[in-house]
Amino acid sequence: MLNFTKINVVIIYLIFLIISTFSILNFQKRDNIYLDKKVNLGLDLQGGSYLLLEINSDSLVKEKIQSKVIPIKKLLRENNLNYSDFQIKNKKLLFKIDDKDKFEVIFLSKKNNSVNPYIENYRSFELDFTELENNYIEILFSKFGLLTINNSALKQSIEIVRRRIDDVGTKEPTILQRGEKRILVELPGLKDPERIKKLLGKTAKLNFRLVAENKEFGVDELISETGEKLMISKRIIMSGENLVDAQPSIQNQRGEPTVSFTLDRLGAQKFGRATTDNVGKRLAIVLDGNIISAPNINEPITSGNGMISGNFTFQEATDLALLLRSGALPTPLNVVEERTVGPDLGEDSIKSGLTSLIIGFILVIIFMFYKYRIFGLIANLALIANLLMLVGILTILEATLTLPGIAGIILTVGMAVDANVLIFERIKEELKTEKSSILAFDLGYSKAKITVLDANITTLIAAIILFAFGSGPVKGFAITLGIGIITTLFTAYFLARHLTSLIVLKNNNKEIKI
Amino acid sequence: MITSNINFASNFKKANLISITLFILSIFFMIFKGLNYGIDFKGGTLIELRAENDINETSIRDSLNTMDLGDINVKKFGKDRDYLIKVEQINSNDNNLIPEIKERLSKNLNTKIDFRRVENVGPKVSAELLESSVIAISLALMAMLFYIWIRFEWQFSVGSIIALFHDVVITIGIFSLLSLEINLSIIAAVLTIVGYSMNDTVVIYDRVRENLLKYNRVSISDIANLSINETLSRTIITSVTTLLALLSIYILGGEILRGFSFAMILGVLIGTYSSIFVASPILKFLKVSSQTLEKKEEKIVP
Numbered sequence: 001m002l003n004f005t006k007i008n009v010v011i012i013y014l015i016f017l018i019i020s021t022f023s024i025l026n027f028q029k030r031d032n033i034y035l036d037k038k039v040n041l042g043l044d045l046q047g048g049s050y051l052l053l054e055i056n057s058d059s060l061v062k063e064k065i066q067s068k069v070i071p072i073k074k075l076l077r078e079n080n081l082n083y084s085d086f087q088i089k090n091k092k093l094l095f096k097i098d099d100k101d102k103f104e105v106i107f108l109s110k111k112n113n114s115v116n117p118y119i120e121n122y123r124s125f126e127l128d129f130t131e132l133e134n135n136y137i138e139i140l141f142s143k144f145g146l147l148t149i150n151n152s153a154l155k156q157s158i159e160i161v162r163r164r165i166d167d168v169g170t171k172e173p174t175i176l177q178r179g180e181k182r183i184l185v186e187l188p189g190l191k192d193p194e195r196i197k198k199l200l201g202k203t204a205k206l207n208f209r210l211v212a213e214n215k216e217f218g219v220d221e222l223i224s225e226t227g228e229k230l231m232i233s234k235r236i237i238m239s240g241e242n243l244v245d246a247q248p249s250i251q252n253q254r255g256e257p258t259v260s261f262t263l264d265r266l267g268a269q270k271f272g273r274a275t276t277d278n279v280g281k282r283l284a285i286v287l288d289g290n291i292i293s294a295p296n297i298n299e300p301i302t303s304g305n306g307m308i309s310g311n312f313t314f315q316e317a318t319d320l321a322l323l324l325r326s327g328a329l330p331t332p333l334n335v336v337e338e339r340t341v342g343p344d345l346g347e348d349s350i351k352s353g354l355t356s357l358i359i360g361f362i363l364v365i366i367f368m369f370y371k372y373r374i375f376g377l378i379a380n381l382a383l384i385a386n387l388l389m390l391v392g393i394l395t396i397l398e399a400t401l402t403l404p405g406i407a408g409i410i411l412t413v414g415m416a417v418d419a420n421v422l423i424f425e426r427i428k429e430e431l432k433t434e435k436s437s438i439l440a441f442d443l444g445y446s447k448a449k450i451t452v453l454d455a456n457i458t459t460l461i462a463a464i465i466l467f468a469f470g471s472g473p474v475k476g477f478a479i480t481l482g483i484g485i486i487t488t489l490f491t492a493y494f495l496a497r498h499l500t501s502l503i504v505l506k507n508n509n510k511e512i513k514i
Numbered sequence: 515m516i517t518s519n520i521n522f523a524s525n526f527k528k529a530n531l532i533s534i535t536l537f538i539l540s541i542f543f544m545i546f547k548g549l550n551y552g553i554d555f556k557g558g559t560l561i562e563l564r565a566e567n568d569i570n571e572t573s574i575r576d577s578l579n580t581m582d583l584g585d586i587n588v589k590k591f592g593k594d595r596d597y598l599i600k601v602e603q604i605n606s607n608d609n610n611l612i613p614e615i616k617e618r619l620s621k622n623l624n625t626k627i628d629f630r631r632v633e634n635v636g637p638k639v640s641a642e643l644l645e646s647s648v649i650a651i652s653l654a655l656m657a658m659l660f661y662i663w664i665r666f667e668w669q670f671s672v673g674s675i676i677a678l679f680h681d682v683v684i685t686i687g688i689f690s691l692l693s694l695e696i697n698l699s700i701i702a703a704v705l706t707i708v709g710y711s712m713n714d715t716v717v718i719y720d721r722v723r724e725n726l727l728k729y730n731r732v733s734i735s736d737i738a739n740l741s742i743n744e745t746l747s748r749t750i751i752t753s754v755t756t757l758l759a760l761l762s763i764y765i766l767g768g769e770i771l772r773g774f775s776f777a778m779i780l781g782v783l784i785g786t787y788s789s790i791f792v793a794s795p796i797l798k799f800l801k802v803s804s805q806t807l808e809k810k811e812e813k814i815v816p
Contacts, residue, residue, distance in 0.1 A: 044770075052639065054638075193632070194610075194612060194613050198610075334636070335634065335636075336635075336636035336638060336639045337634065337635050337636060337639045338632065338633065338634040338635075339631075339632075339633045339634075340629075340631065340632040340633070341630070341631050342628065342629065342630045342631065344628075344630065345562070345630035345631055348768065349768060349770065352766055352767050352768035352771075353767060353768070353771075355766045355767075356762045356763045356765070356766035356767040356771075357762075359762045359766055360758060360759040360760075360761075360762030360763065361759075363758040363759070363762060364755045364758055364759060367754060367755060367758060368755070371751060403768075403770060403771060404699055404702060404771070404774065406767075407763055407767065407771055407774060407775065410759045410760075410762065410763050410767075411706065411756070411759060411760070411778070413759050414755045414756035414757070414758060414759030414760065415710070415713075415752070415755075415756055415759075417751075417752070417755050418713070418748075418752040418755070418756075421748050421751045421752055421755075422717065422748055422752075425745070425747055425748040425751075429744065450720060451716070451717055451720040451721075454665060454716045454717075454720060455713040455714075455716050455717055456713070457661065458658060458661060458709055458712035458713050458716055459706075459709035459710065459712070459713055460709075461654065461657045461658060461661060461709070462654050462658075462705050462706060462708050462709030462712075463709065465650055465653050465654045465657060465705065466650065466654075466702060466705050466706075468650075469646050469647070469649060469650035469653070470650070470698070470701075470702060471643070471646075471698065473698070473699070474698050474699065474701070474702045477699075477702050477706075478702075481706065
């Protein structure tokens with residue numbers, strides 16, 4: 001175990017040098033064009049927000065099933081199926097039908113079925129139906145129908161969340177899908193998470209509807225911004241989908257912040273027609289079921305440009321414009337998990353983490369030197385090499401360093417010496433019985449090998465499981481702990497062993513004590 | 515050199531009695547006193563704040579009590595003007611809650627307040643986190659069991675797993691006794707303890723196996739005693755270096771890492787104790803002898 005060929009030695013030190021060189025990259029001030037790798041700081045160290053958003057598709061499913069009413073009725077009529085007592089119940093449709101068998105054949109036809117499309121990749125229809133008593137039939141979305149709705153809502157939401165966040169202009173946001181209903185958002189270095197949360201919490205469904213004079217058919221009673229109770233027609237003249245741009249602006253006469261918007265061609269036509277036909281009436285601008293304002297239509301607006309006023313502050317106008325530009329979310333988003341760390345706490349954490357790392361390191365080094373003298377020095381050199389390589393690998397992987405991650409490094413420092421301790425203690429034992437010190441060292445290394453491996457693999461198993469199941473900061477801990485074990489094995493079994501062999505072989509004839 | 519002749523085996527009985535008592539007490543505390551789950555597992559909102567002027571816990575609690583937030587827990591956190599507020603599960607969809615709390619506090623207490631950390635975990639997510647933590651710990655135990663089973667004989671596997679259980683249960687029991695908070699980082703600590711304790715046990719077991727093959731007719735308690743003694747200085751040195759590193763985190767690493775490092779310190783102490791006084795006696799109890807090993811050798815090498 002003490003014989004190294006020249007090639008082996010070269011390879012060992014080359015590996016060490018290359019990997020540990022990467023650790024230096026973290027200290028360079030300017031960006032390196034050739035090797036721009038760095039250990040990323042976790043949100044708990046650099047400050048920032050972690051948000052887990054969940055889509056709530058209930059309202060969307062309700063909407064979707066309602067949109068099936070007309071096509072289904074049409075389908076029934078076209079096929080001369082008599083139906084009665086058609087009801088919409090929450091997420092289900094319910095009606096009475098005479099000829100169930102015929103209905104089944106039509107409803108479950110795989111070809112050109114626009115009412116109940118067959119989803120090839122799930123091998124399932126979009127809708128399910130069940131027969132109830134008295135010839136009633138109940139229709140609702142199938143499991144895969146719901147999945148498809150969720151999926152497309154989630155994809156769309158991610159896109160809109162991304163647009164809103166990009167518009168605010170935070171640096172390097174992470175926006176990822178998590179599971180079937182969730183979106184993970186990481187915003188490093190964010191100063192005002194509340195604003196982002198507010199922006200993401202609004203679906204921003206905008207529509208323009210006329211204020212009705214009396215309680216005619218199809219009105220909603222909404223409270224206006226001035227506290228006035230208004231009847232708003234259910235008929236939507238135009239919705240936010242027709243907006244191509246929205247910007248905050250200051251209205252000159254009163255200096256009041258407003259949002260000016262531009263419509264697409266179709267929107268401009270619709271808006272033009274509606275405002276021409278209804279001059280003198282009031283037009284309500286409704287956002288997420290609340291009236292922003294309900295101004296009078298003084299003259300037809302045909303240019304496709306308009307303005308929304310509503311006692312905004314400039315910030316509110318800016319945010320509303322941003323929301324309108326980015327489009328409406330298909331469903332409301334709920335924040336189900338939030339973790340925000342302010343930048344100064346992050347700095348404090350880095351400081352205390354590094355201090356404890358340095359002190360822990362020094363304590364271990366002193367102790368090892370006290371215990372093993374010259375060989376303690378070797379173990380310490382191995383420890384320093386270990387740290388350099390650990391940071392080097394973290395840099396190569398561009399891993400994220402968290403506060404628990406720093407704790408993982410400190411723990412590695414404490415536990416890394418274990419490999420060398422095991423070996424040295426073994427050598428001590430062998431020295432008692434073996435006269436030749438070379439042989440004793442050789443035996444010590446080879447006998448301790450299995451134990452060192454066994455002992456480290458168990459910790460590695462724990463680290464891997466932590467990595468697989470842990471979230472955020474805990475993952476950071478698992479990464480440093482796991483990599484630490486690998487670098488520990490390398491430094492103990494290659495670097496320290498080589499250094500030991502140099503000493504032992506040099507003092508060939510003398511008695512060596514550990 | 516550290517001593518080589520302490521008679522551990524004669525103390526096995528006494529130690530086992532202590533271990534069993536502690537184990538039962540721990541389970542008793544877990545059941546009847548319960549665990550102090552943090553918001554990670556219980557759901558709720560946590561705010562770490564720093565005030566510009568002197569304030570106190572009562573005034574914070576009083577000004578929040580009117581907000582109908584449910585159970586409120588306020589305590590000092592590290593430095594003088596740092597406080598930690600924990601609020602029971604509340605309507606997590608209210609996006610305005612945090613700014614409202616902030617405004618109310620700075621108004622009522624008449625000082626500038628900085629929210630240094632805000633964590634909010636909904637009930638669904640906290641239930642999931644708890645579930646995945648339990649799965650992670652169970653999986654870690656199973657993986658260890660499996661590894662030792664491959665590397666050694668089944669008796670060793672049983673012994674090490676019982677020692678691990680002992681460590682995990684007593685550590686959590688102490689957390690219950692002291693009402694210390696259980697959160698995600700404590701779970702990470704527990705898993706690391708599992709790794710560390712295993713590491714310690716394996717070192718002794720490796721030596722036991724080696725000695726069993728070397729000394730054919732010696733009883734298992736003597737073999738265990740010899741093996742513990744032979745590896746004792748390593749056990750102590752490694753514990754000391756690990757504890758040095760951990761103490762450094764505990765004292766200097768800041769408030770956030772305090773619970774984590776405390777759990778680890780407990781775990782290292784208990785883990786070291788258990789590999790000597792729990793894992794080793796079990797080998798005797800399961801009647802491990804040289805023959806146990808030989809049988810396996812025969813199986814492998816036909």
